[in-house]
Amino acid sequence: QVQLVESGGGLVQAGGSLRLSCLASGNITSITHMGWFRQAPGNQRELVASITKERSTTYADSVKGRSTISEDGNLRTVYLQINTLKPEDTAVYYCKLDGWTIVGQNSVSLVEAWGQGTLVTVSA
Numbered sequence: 542q543v544q545l546v547e548s549g550g551g552l553v554q555a556g557g558s559l560r561l562s563c564l565a566s567g568n569i570t571s572i573t574h575m576g577w578f579r580q581a582p583g584n585q586r587e588l589v590a591s592i593t594k595e596r597s598t599t600y601a602d603s604v605k606g607r608s609t610i611s612e613d614g615n616l617r618t619v620y621l622q623i624n625t626l627k628p629e630d631t632a633v634y635y636c637k638l639d640g641w642t643i644v645g646q647n648s649v650s651l652v653e654a655w656g657q658g659t660l661v662t663v664s665a
Contacts (some may be wrong), residue, residue, distance in 0.1 A: 543567035543654040545636045550659030553626050561621040561659060563636030569652055572616040572640040579632035579661075586635065590621055603629075626663045633658040 549561040565572065576591035590610040591599045598610055608623045616638075623630060636656040644650045 543569050543638060543640075543652055545638055545654050545656035547634065547636045547656040547659040550634060550661045552662045552664060555626060555628055555663055555665050557626050557663075558622065558624045559626065559661065561623075561634055561661075563619045563656060565617050565638055565654075568642060569638075569640050570642040570649070572638060574639040575612065575616050575619040576637045577610065577619070577621045578635045578637055580635070581632040584632075589634070592616070592619065628663050628665050631661060631663045633660050
């Protein structure tokens with residue numbers, strides 16, 4: 542079982558910054574991707590940023606240039622820094638993990654896990 546716990550959300554004024562954290566715990570052989578998604582009321586969940594085991598990063602156009610995804614060296618802790626926050630950044634932010642784990646001799650299982658989400662509210 543893999544658990545993800547996000548933290549760092551809260552109420553921020555427009556123009557401010559915040560840093561979200563996601564801590565992965567549990568038994569997993571290899572984490573291949575970690576990502577941050579967000580979902581605003583009435584909207585679908587969307588990718589904000591992701592980072593791979595090879596440290597390749599991807600950003601949504603809406604946050605490109607003002608956000609940074611980083612990790613602690615083994616993808617067990619991932620951070621999302623967003624600067625120059627806008628009211629449209631208001632959403633619940635979720636952390637997602639992709640990886641695999643050894644389940645038996647010559648057998649692996651793909652792993653996907655989501656955190657419970659942390660609310661970010663940006664006031665105008």
